[in-house]
Amino acid sequence: MNPVAGTVNPVGETVLVVGSGTREYREYLLRSAASRAYLWLLDEAAPTWQSPHLAGSSQVAPSNVNALIAEARSVAEHRKVRGVFCYDEALILPAAQVAEALGLPGPTVTAVRNCRDKHRTRALLRDAGLPQPKFALVADLEEAAAAAEWIGYPVVVKPRGLGASRGVGLVRSASDLAGFFADARSAHHPGVPTYRAGILVEEYLEGPEISVDGVVHGGEYASMFLARKEVALSPYFEETGHLVDAGDRLLSDPALRWVLAKTHRALRVTDAVTHTELRLTARGFVVIEVNGRLGGDLIPYLGGLATGIDPGLAALDVALRTPPDLTPTRARTTGIRFLYPSGHCRVDRVTVPAPDEASGLLRATALAAPGDELRLPPLDYLQRYAYVLCAGNTPEACTGSLDEAEAQVDFHARPLELVPDGRKAS
Structure with a gap:
């Protein structure tokens, strides 16, 4: 069912889509959302493959927040705009700024910044009493060396604002630190904020890695699906695979549920879809990072195939402040x-x-x-x-x-x- 194609739209409302990502990795989300709402794309390039899923589009650079908000307001003058939909890590902050400016549902600007800024995430989770590795925010190599000596090798060096493991490296000795620090400082991605003190040095924690895609509605967190992560190319952390088991016992683990719920409260996330990455360590579950959008690498697509829960519809429901249906229909x-x-x-x-x-x-x-x-x-x-x-x-x-x-x-x-x-x- 596609309202753009002239069928009945059960929602009858327009949702602004900020950025659309690549067809290979994100079209399934647009297709699902378009079955329930009219989608209006705000992006720098004119739509191509996106067109069958859209009611319309505006060409505007999402990185220009003032222009983005102005265009969103222009669309709202002639359409019934009820929400903002975004799954691009580099654009979730501009999307939140649009929602806030137009008084629409969704994650607040503060919540998005709490997730995007890895130092803020660490500090807030530490202050909330959640297990955290030792960490330090540094501006130069001298500070990084002092932090690594305090923490104790091996340490992880990572950019403060990037994702997808870009610039993240495992440093096993002081002689290797300069190279990894340079790698972390030079790593970049379009639309990602930069900071004067832009590098984190963290204690390395052993243990398997998992990720959980979930939703927060009215301040209540609920998991959708859990992925077991495969990582290779050490001393870097390239993600080489993910496995989603609908019957994974960790989904019902009380300790994991407690960590996820408390993490989102600490980061002040009240209405959002999120992708949380964790390690299962000797200390229990430790949050690595929280992304204020659905996971990448087709993880939500795997989750939908495994459980029957539609991540695109869940994200749309959150954008409209509607209770999402997270009932599994397959296993x-x-x-x-x-x-x-x-x-x-x-x-x-x-x-x-x-x-x-x-x-x-x-x-x-x-x-x-x-x-x-x-x-x-x-x-x-x-x-x-x-x-x-x-x-x-x-x-x-x-x-x-x-x-x-x-x-x-x-x-x-x-x-x-x-x-x-x-x-x-x-």
């Missing part, structure tokens, strides 16, 4: 695996297998094309050449399908010769 395991080259390279070809539900393979997608250059951390991040997405009745069956699908991906590339500073050799 299975889904997983995704991202494939990385073994070194810096220029791609010759990537061929992926066709979907085959009998083997559990639901989707396989090439992410690189012939001629593309892929660089591994610290030169670049998220440089994947393909992914495979599978389902199974159990986590073991799903993992087996992922192994089989990965083996069927045909990847050929030539090494990319680089001089020490990361540039191509002439």
